[in-house]
Structures are given as structure tokens and as C-alpha cells.
Amino acid sequence: MSVEQCPHLSNADLAVLRVRTPRLRGVSGTAYQLTVDGWQTYETDVMLPYGHQGLKAVLASRTVRELRNVTAIDLPKGS
Structure with a gap:
């Protein structure tokens, strides 16, 4: 359905x-850190799991999102 309705996907x-x-x-x-001058960024593009204290x-x-048990498939004909 996405390929049929999105022009960007149909040409990709x-x-x-x-x-x-x-x-x-x-x-x-x-990631931000609270300092005496207020909130300051200290790291960009950090990945933290749910439940981490720094979150x-x-x-x-x-x-x-982690993907497991993945299978590559062909699109149905006409897509």
C-alpha cells in the first residue's frame, strides 16, 4: 500500500x-547536563536504551527498534 500511494517509494x-x-x-x-549556567548539551546522537538513568x-x-527474525521478501506483482 505504501509503494502504491507514495510517489517517492515508487521510484526507489x-x-x-x-x-x-x-x-x-x-x-x-x-544528551543534556544541568550545570550552574543551566542545561548544556554534552553529547549529540547518543543512543540510550529504555530504563537507562540518563534517559x-x-x-x-x-x-x-531492534529487528530479529527478519526475512527479505518480494513485493507482490503490480506493486
């Missing part, structure tokens, strides 16, 4: 995957 080389075990693992973003001071920009 695609890898279609069937994922049997997707797991949300954490987030990626910018409280991260401005997340992406969700990190």
Missing part, C-alpha cells in the same frame, strides 16, 4: 522485510 530501489520479532529498544537524540536528560529525535 526497495528492500522489503518481514520482521517477526520487532522490539523497541530506546531512543537516539541529544531523563535526552531530547529524543529517533526511536531505536
Whole structure:
């Protein structure tokens, strides 16, 4: 359905995957630290798993998902 409705996908080389075990693992973003001058960035593009103590001071920009039991499949004809 996505390939049919999105013009950007219809002209692209695609890898279609069937994922049997997707797991949300954490987030990626910018880590901050509270200093005497206020909040300061100290690391960009850090990846922290859910439950990590430092997660409280991260401005997340992406969700990190682990894909297991992955199989590459062909799109049905007409896609």
C-alpha cells in the first residue's frame, strides 16, 4: 500500500522485510547536563536504551527498534 500511494517509494530501489520479532529498544537524540549556567548539551546522537538513568536528560529525535527474525521478501506483482 505504501509503494502504491507514495510517489517517492515508487521510484526507489526497495528492500522489503518481514520482521517477526520487532522490539523497541530506546531512543537516539541529544544528551543534556544541568550545570550552574543551566542545561548544556554534552553529547549529540547518543543512543540510550529504555530504563537507562540518563534517559531523563535526552531530547529524543529517533526511536531505536531492534529487528530479529527478519526475512527479505518480494513485493507482490503490480506493486
